[in-house]
Amino acid sequence: MRARRIGLGIMGLGDMMYRLGVRYGPEEGQEFAAQVMEFVRYHCMLTSIELAQERGPFLAIKGSIYDPENLRWEPPRPLSPHRHDWGRPVLDWDQVVTGIKQHGIRNAAQTTVAPTGTIGTVAGCEGYGCEPVFALAYTRVVKDGGRDLKLDYTSPLFEQALIEAGATEQKRALIMEQVKLLGSCQNIPEAPEAIRHVFVVSQDITAEEHVRMQAAIQAFVDNSISKTVNFPSGATVEDVEQAYMLGWRLGCKGLTVYVTGSRDEVVLETKATAEAKGRANGTDPGAEAGTPVEPSDVEPFPQPKRRPRPTVLRGITYRKETPLGTAFVTVNINGGQKPFEVFMNVGKAGSDVAAVSEALGRLISLILRLPSPLDERERLNQVVDQLAGIGGGRSMGFGANRVRSLPDAVAQVLREYLGQDEDAGDATEDEEQEGYVQQLPLPITDRPIGDLCPDCGQAAFVPTEGCRKCYACGYSEC
DSSP, X not given: OOSOXXXXXXXXXXXXXXXXXXXXXXXXXXXXXXXXXXXXXXXXXXXXXXHHHHHOOOGGGTTSTTOGGGOOOOOOOOSSOOOOOOOOOOOOHHHHHHHHHHHOOSOSOOBOBOOOHHHHHHHTOSSOTTOOOSOSEEEEEEEETTEEEEEEEEOHHHHHHHHHTTOOHHHHHHHHHHHHHHSOSTTOTTSOHHHHHHOOOGGGSOHHHHHXXXXXXXXXXXXXXXXXXXXXXXXXXXXXXXXXXXXXXXXXXXXXXXXXXXXSOOSEEOHHHHHXXXXXXXXXXXXXXXXXXXXXXXXXXXXXXXXXXOSOOEEEEEXXXXXXXXXXEEEEEEGXXXXXXXXXXXXXXXXXXXHHHHHHHHHHHHHHXXXXXXXXXHHHHHHHHHHTTOOOSOOBSSGGGOBOSHHHHHHHHHHHHHHSOXXXXXXXXXXXXXXXXXXXXXXXXXXXXXXXXXXXXXXXXXXXXXXXXXXXXXXXXX
8 A cells, every 4th residue: 555566567468479470489579578668667657656646656656766856766778779660659758757756656666478278268368478379279277166177279360370371271281280280380381481480389499588578578667577488308407597686687577487297287288298297107198099008107097085074074974774773874065065974884894794884985975075077966866867776685665765775775875865854864763763654554574684695695694592592584604
């Protein structure tokens, strides 16, 4: 509030240079970028002076370089004299100096250059911020729920330039096929020379040209700049050191370097880089089906992590009669009244029935806790659809109350949970007993319920006279 720093800037510089036929990187491109940024800075300052005249200068102006009584600020100057004329209006910096002396200035800092990656994409820009175009064709990775969505992109400005150059449809298709692989047109002899001169991308520009482009813009920017110096995959520590030292000598306030292929996950990537990375990870995308690849210690995809369990959870426990005995199913809920985990208890501890029920509970809980684009209740609905109607060796009840198996009983309990009101679970003991009686009008008790028989699979393997015997098929452990 005392300095009122703001950061007006530019985006789409690379697009503008494509359209005007100016190559990004060499001295001509550096001067063009400097003239654009000088124009922006000039009008930012004039407008800030007008605001100061209307509302007063920034509060901390006394003693600063903008102090009208002791003005120490000087108009910015280019790193090298301008030699080209692109028809830009004339700038009178003396008017800015006079305005500050008379009215002060509203903002202690006025300009910056932001990354503008997302808003540049939304606006249809190929070049973000003051960056060159990343590639003429690339894959952009965006987040879609819990998964990565890959979108292929091809430069419309490059395609339009080929059409205006008179390239036939067949020739354009040949050029674009190579561009989609490499991301650049520099090594494509079929592309016209004039187009190859102008349509450079980040990988075609030397590290020194990257730094000098930023420095040319920084001369007219009082905040920092978002700018990446792209290095090939074989860059050395010394190469990076030279870039940083050059940026420091030329007055850059910050610098970012990126070595191609040095990160596993990136937002933008050419097809050639992705294939090289795939081969390094043992997943060659260009290999034919069935072609063996060398294994790698690096996992190509991050493993999903399940949500951690809080120390305390509350839930609802249901009692349900099943062909394997009485089941107690507990559904615990987390924030937002959403199901978080399911516990099941059927049969005696250590029995096969208890093991099966515990396994069901664990798998359902894992489904609820893993990342998924589906809501937790929708996931539980999917579980119900899979378990409902599974039949076993015998059933219990009739009609809507028929319980075919333990999985079917679990599905009925989960369906009841999903259909209940938020305040369910507060029923009285009499109401619970009434519901239980209605649920099982005709329980079947013709055979004792025991463990699972290893011979017939029925839940009739019961300890008898020191030995377990199956009451369904007569199998005896002895």
